[in-house]
Amino acid sequence: MPPPIAKEELRELVLAQGVDLARFAAVAGLEETVAEDHRPSTLAADAKTFIVFAKKTLRGVTMARHLPSKQLAGGRNLRILDHAAESVARWLEERQYLALPTPSTALDFARRGPLDLTPAGQGSTLLRHAAVAAGLGTWGLNLMVLTPSFGPRVHLSGVLTTLEVEPDPVLDQEICLGLEECGRCAAICPEDAIPRRAMAGAPTESVRGLDSAACARSCQPFGFQNFEDHLVHIFESTEGKEMWGRMRSRKSGEIWTEMAMMKEAAFTGCSECVQVCPVGEDWEALRDTHHRRSDLPETLPRKIADGWVEVESLGPQVRRNTTWDREARK
Amino acid sequence: MSLKQEMVRFGLAQGADSVGVASVEAYSERVPNEQKPDFLVAGMKSIIVVTKHLLTGALGVEDVSTQSTNSHLALDMADDVAFDIAEWLEERGHAALPVSPEYADMDLKWTGAGLLDLKWTAEFAGLGHVGLNLNFLTPDHGSRVYLGALLTDLEIEPDSPLEDPLCPGLECGRCAVLCPPDAIPREAARGEHVNDYRDLDQRACSQAAMRISIRSLYTVLRKLLESERPLDTSEVLENRFWSDFYIATNSKRGAFAACFECMYVCPVGKKDIRKIMRVPYRRMDLPPGRVKHTRTPEKHEVAFLGPPPDRDPEYIRDRDFDHLVQLGAS
Numbered sequence: 001m002p003p004p005i006a007k008e009e010l011r012e013l014v015l016a017q018g019v020d021l022a023r024f025a026a027v028a029g030l031e032e033t034v035a036e037d038h039r040p041s042t043l044a045a046d047a048k049t050f051i052v053f054a055k056k057t058l059r060g061v062t063m064a065r066h067l068p069s070k071q072l073a074g075g076r077n078l079r080i081l082d083h084a085a086e087s088v089a090r091w092l093e094e095r096q097y098l099a100l101p102t103p104s105t106a107l108d109f110a111r112r113g114p115l116d117l118t119p120a121g122q123g124s125t126l127l128r129h130a131a132v133a134a135g136l137g138t139w140g141l142n143l144m145v146l147t148p149s150f151g152p153r154v155h156l157s158g159v160l161t162t163l164e165v166e167p168d169p170v171l172d173q174e175i176c177l178g179l180e181e182c183g184r185c186a187a188i189c190p191e192d193a194i195p196r197r198a199m200a201g202a203p204t205e206s207v208r209g210l211d212s213a214a215c216a217r218s219c220q221p222f223g224f225q226n227f228e229d230h231l232v233h234i235f236e237s238t239e240g241k242e243m244w245g246r247m248r249s250r251k252s253g254e255i256w257t258e259m260a261m262m263k264e265a266a267f268t269g270c271s272e273c274v275q276v277c278p279v280g281e282d283w284e285a286l287r288d289t290h291h292r293r294s295d296l297p298e299t300l301p302r303k304i305a306d307g308w309v310e311v312e313s314l315g316p317q318v319r320r321n322t323t324w325d326r327e328a329r330k
Numbered sequence: 331m332s333l334k335q336e337m338v339r340f341g342l343a344q345g346a347d348s349v350g351v352a353s354v355e356a357y358s359e360r361v362p363n364e365q366k367p368d369f370l371v372a373g374m375k376s377i378i379v380v381t382k383h384l385l386t387g388a389l390g391v392e393d394v395s396t397q398s399t400n401s402h403l404a405l406d407m408a409d410d411v412a413f414d415i416a417e418w419l420e421e422r423g424h425a426a427l428p429v430s431p432e433y434a435d436m437d438l439k440w441t442g443a444g445l446l447d448l449k450w451t452a453e454f455a456g457l458g459h460v461g462l463n464l465n466f467l468t469p470d471h472g473s474r475v476y477l478g479a480l481l482t483d484l485e486i487e488p489d490s491p492l493e494d495p496l497c498p499g500l501e502c503g504r505c506a507v508l509c510p511p512d513a514i515p516r517e518a519a520r521g522e523h524v525n526d527y528r529d530l531d532q533r534a535c536s537q538a539a540m541r542i543s544i545r546s547l548y549t550v551l552r553k554l555l556e557s558e559r560p561l562d563t564s565e566v567l568e569n570r571f572w573s574d575f576y577i578a579t580n581s582k583r584g585a586f587a588a589c590f591e592c593m594y595v596c597p598v599g600k601k602d603i604r605k606i607m608r609v610p611y612r613r614m615d616l617p618p619g620r621v622k623h624t625r626t627p628e629k630h631e632v633a634f635l636g637p638p639p640d641r642d643p644e645y646i647r648d649r650d651f652d653h654l655v656q657l658g659a660s
Contacts, residue, residue, distance in 0.1 A: 058420055060427035060481065064371035069445065072430050076413060240555065248548050250436050256544040260579045261432060261586075289425075290372040 002096035017084035023134035047160035054154035063289035075265025081157030121267035123156030151280030178204035183311035185273035218270035350455030383471035408478030456489035461497030472599030499524025503632035505592035542584035557655035
C-alpha cells in the first residue's frame with residue numbers, strides 16, 4: 001500500500017523544483033471536458049490527479065526587444081519544466097505511485113501536431129485545460145492561460161499520477177478583460193490570429209479563439225510547417241541556380257539552428273500577445289519599460305457599429321524575418 | 331557584504347569558475363562591432379559574465395567527439411549559471427536578460443554573429459585576456475573556458491580589465507602553428523603588442539570548429555551538384571558525412587566547438603596546463619622546440635605545422651566527397 005502524501009507537502013515539493021505555481025486537478029473532470037484527442041487517457045490510464053505547474057518568464061525577457069532571445073528564454077522555461085516534472089514523477093514513484101511527466105513538446109503527430117503548442121508555446125491543449133481546471137488561471141481571449149500573478153507570462157508542464165489528491169478550486173472569476181474592454185493581444189498579433197470582432201456585450205467565453213495555423217507562422221517561425229514549406233520551395237525551383245539560392249538561404253540556416261540548437265524554443269518564437277497583456281501583478285513593472293511602452297497606444301483604435309465591436313489590427317513593432325534569402329539581399 | 335559580492339558568491343556556488351561585471355555603457359562605446367546590448371534590450375546597465383572551464387580529463391583523451399560533448403556541457407553550465415544569476419537578481423527586484431552564448435544572429439551578420447561578443451565582455455569584466463587567436467584566456471585555464479552572460483538594469487560597480495596580457499602572442503605562437511585551417515595570425519610587425527595583431531580568420535576556423543554544420547552541408551551539396559564525374563548514389567550515401575551530420579544536428583557534436591587544437595597547446599593556465607602536459611598524447615601535439623620563429627628587423631613570423639598527421643583528416647571535412655566528384659581522384 002503506497003504511503004499517504006499530504007497535498008501541501010506535495011505542492012511544496014513541486015515548488016522546490018524551481019517552478020512558480022503548482023496546483024492539482026482531477027483527471028476525471030478533464031476526461032469529461034477536454035476533446036477526445038487531448039484527454040489524459042490518451043497518455044496514461046488509471047491516473048487520478050493532474051499536477052500542473054508553471055514557470056514565469058523573467059521580467060528582463062519580457063522587456064527585451066530581441067525576438068530570438070525571448071524565443072530561447074521560452075525554450076529554457078520549457079526545458080526547466082521538463083526537468084521539474086521528471087523530478088516530481090520520480091519522487092512519486094519512489095513512494096509507489098505511478099507518475100508520468102507530460103511535457104508540452106512531446107508531440108504525437110497522430111493526435112497532436114505542432115499546432116497544439118500554439119499560442120506562444122505556453123503549453124499543450126491538455127496542460128492549458130488542466131491549468132484552468134486546477135485554478136492556476138483562466139482562459140484568455142487568445143486561448144492562453146492567464147494567471148493572477150503573471151498574466152500569460154508563464155509556461156506550463158505537469159505530471160499525471162495515480163495518487164489521489166483533492167483538486168484545487170477553479171478561479172471564480174474570469175481575469176481576461178476580453179475584447180471589448182481590452183483586445184490588446186488581438187491588436188498586436190502579427191498574424192491576426194486572435195478574434196478582433198465580437199457582438200457588443202458578448203461574454204468573453206463566447207468570443208475567445210485562435211487561428212492556430214496563422215499563430216504558428218510566427219510562434220514557430222522555423223518549425224515543422226516552415227521546414228516543409230521551405231523544402232517544397234526549394235524543389236519547385238526551375239533551374240539549378242535558383243535551387244541553390246533557395247537552398248543556401250537564411251531560412252535554411254535558421255531552420256537548422258532551431259533543429260540543432262534551439263530545440264524546445266522552436267515553439268516559443270512569438271510572444272507579442274504575452275507581453276502586452278495587462279493582467280498580472282507583474283504588469284505594472286513592465287508597462288513602462290523602454291520597448292513595451294511603445295507597443296500599443298493607451299487607447300486602441302476600435303470601431304463600434306451595428307451592435308458590433310472591432311479592434312484594429314496594429315501588429316508588432318518588430319517582425320521576425322522568415323523569408324529573407326541571400327539572393328534577395330543582393 | 332555588498333550585493334555584488336553576494337551575487338558573485340552565488341554565481342560561484344552555482345558552478346561558475348569566475349564572475350565579473352562590465353558596464354553596458356563602457357562596453358558599448360569600445361566594442362569593435364555591432365554586438366551591443368542595445369540590440370537586445372534598452373535600459374540595461376551592467377553585463378555580468380561567467381566562465382566555466384573544459385574538464386582537464388576531457389582534454390586528455392584522443393576522441394574529439396567526447397571532447398566536443400564535454401565542451402557543450404561546459405557551455406551549457408555557463409549558460410545555466412547566467413540564468414540562475416538572472417533569476418537571483420529578479421528575486422531582488424531587478425530585471426535581467428540571459429544572453430545566449432551560442433545563438434548566432436543573422437541580422438547582425440549574414441554568417442551569424444553572437445548576441446554579445448562575449449570574449450570582449452569577459453575582458454572588460456576583468457576575467458582574463460583575449461589572446462592571439464581571439465580565444466578568451468583566463469589565468470587558471472588558459473583558453474580552455476566557455477563563457478555565459480546576462481544583462482541587468484542594476485548598476486553594479488564594474489571590474490577592471492587585467493593590467494597585463496595573459497597571452498604572449500607570437501612570442502609563443504603555439505596555437506597559430508598548429509591550427510588546422512591556418513586561421514590564426516602567424517606574423518606581425520616587430521615590437522607590436524599582441525593586442526594590436528590578435529585576429530582570426532573566422533571563415534577558415536569554422537571549417538574545423540564547425541565542421542559538420544549547415545555550412546558544411548552547403549559545401550557538400552554544392553560539390554555533389556557540380557560533380558565532374560557521374561555520381562554513384564550508394565557511394566554518396568555510404569559516406570560517413572551523413573551519419574555525422576545527423577549526430578551533429580541532434581546533439582551539436584561536431585556542429586560547434588569541434589576543434590580543440592589551439593586549446594590543447596595554449597601554455598597559459600595555472601590550474602590545468604601542467605596536468606594536460608602530463609598526458610602523453612597531449613605532449614606529442616607540439617613538443618618543445620617545434621615552433622620555428624623567424625625574426626627580421628621588420629617582422630616576426632612562426633612557421634605553419636598543422637595538427638599531427640593522424641588527426642588532420644578529421645578536421646577539414648569539406649574534403650569528404652572530393653574522391654567521388656573530382657576527375658582523376660581515387
